[in-house]
Amino acid sequence: MRRRPVALATAAALFGAGLTGCSEPTAPTGRPAPDTPPTTTAPTPRVPAGKAPTKSFAVGVRQVKLNRDGDRPLPVTLWYPAEGAAGGAAERSAPAADGRFPVVLFSHGLGARPEDYQVLLTRWAAAGFVVAAPRFPHTGRGGDGNPLDVLNQPADVSYVLTRVLALGEKAGDPLRGRLDPERVAATGHSAGGVTTIGLFTAGRDERLDAGIVFAGTALGVGTAFAGAAAPQLFVHGEVDEVVSYAAGRAVYDAVPWPKAMLSLPKGDHGRALLGDGRALGVVADTTVEFLRWTLYGDPAAKKRLPADAARGGLATLDDRL
Structure with missing residues (x-):
């Protein structure tokens, strides 16, 4: 995608602060009063009504080495529903479970790796989704840390999606016949959240x-x-010390489609994804139900969303779905 010069200096200052930071929160910034929900009928999502799997799957994991334009290496970690008993650790190159599964792309934060988020991503795979998580060449751990390369990452993700979906049609590939190209979501944290918004x-x-x-x-x-x-589902800590809650809320308010925002009053920039077990449980449950509704078209999952979000009093949900 084209870079926007007017945003580059500001972007460098923000991204340079460390978009995967998980430091202790300082003082709450406060949650702005929610806007009045629109009175017009929201656009209808494209996925037809259906039903998500009711069982949990074992999880397999593999890597695919991709490279866009020859100078953007994009190793992709794939977590997917696998044969076998559910509940164990992800098994490398395990045979895929029977079925055709939606695809969920995940973009990591600055200085991070896909495996840093494996607790959440394997939870998605166990619920019946194939998760594809690229490691970006400049913003991933071990890269040069150039924060402005985030603006090139939406094109990376689109390339990864094309190549991953091709595996579903490739003779001899373990995922042949297992991917549903008509049911796809993009997700991401921090710099990966910027990438996702760009998509x-x-x-x-x-x-x-x-x-x-x-x-x-x-x-x-x-x-x-x-x-x-x-x-769209937005997840944001109200004491985020890197990307302010108000900044995330402003993007959420601009979304013209069905949407919800899961707010964590004590949440910082990353603990709910990387370390805090209770908060991660709420985030995982809420995101699984959102994906079940949006990609499987399961109306029961949509109805369960508010209860999942409210469990334990750790979060609130602005629900405009």
Whole structure:
């Protein structure tokens, strides 16, 4: 995607602060009063009504080495529903379970790796989703840490999606016949949240049916959401010390489609994804139900969302779905 010069200096200052930081929160910034929900009828999501799997799956994991344009190496970790008993650790190259599963793309934060988020991502796979998580060449751990390369990442993710979906048609590939190209979501944390927002704005990928943004901002990618209605779930800590809650809320308010925002009053920039077991449980349950609704079309999952979000009093849900 094209870079926007007017945003570069500000983006560098923000991203340079460390978009995967998980330091202790300082003082709450406070939650702005929610806007009045729109009175017009929200656009209808594209995925037809259906039913998500009721069982949990064992999880398999493998890596696929990709490279966009020859100079952007993008090793992709795939977590997927596998044969065998559920509940154990992900098994490398385990045979895939029978069925055709929606695909969920996940973009990591600055200086991070896909495996840093494996607790959440394996939970998605166990619920019946194939998760594809690229490691970006400049913002991943071990890269040069160039924060402005975030603006190139939406195109990386679209490339990864094309190549991963091709595995479902490739003779001899373990995922042949297991991927549903008509049911796809993009998700991401921090810098990966920026990447995800970009996939629905300036770099809109029309194959995407839904999005989940963890601690994200629209800096550099804008809020001109475009294309067919794609429900969005925002997850943000109210004491986020890197991307302010107000910044995340501003992007959420700009979304014209069905949407919800899970707010964690004591949540910082990353603990709910990387360390805090109780908060991670709420985030995992809520995001699983959101994906079940948006990608399987399961109306029962949508009805369960508010209860999952409220469990334990750790979060609140602004529900405009």
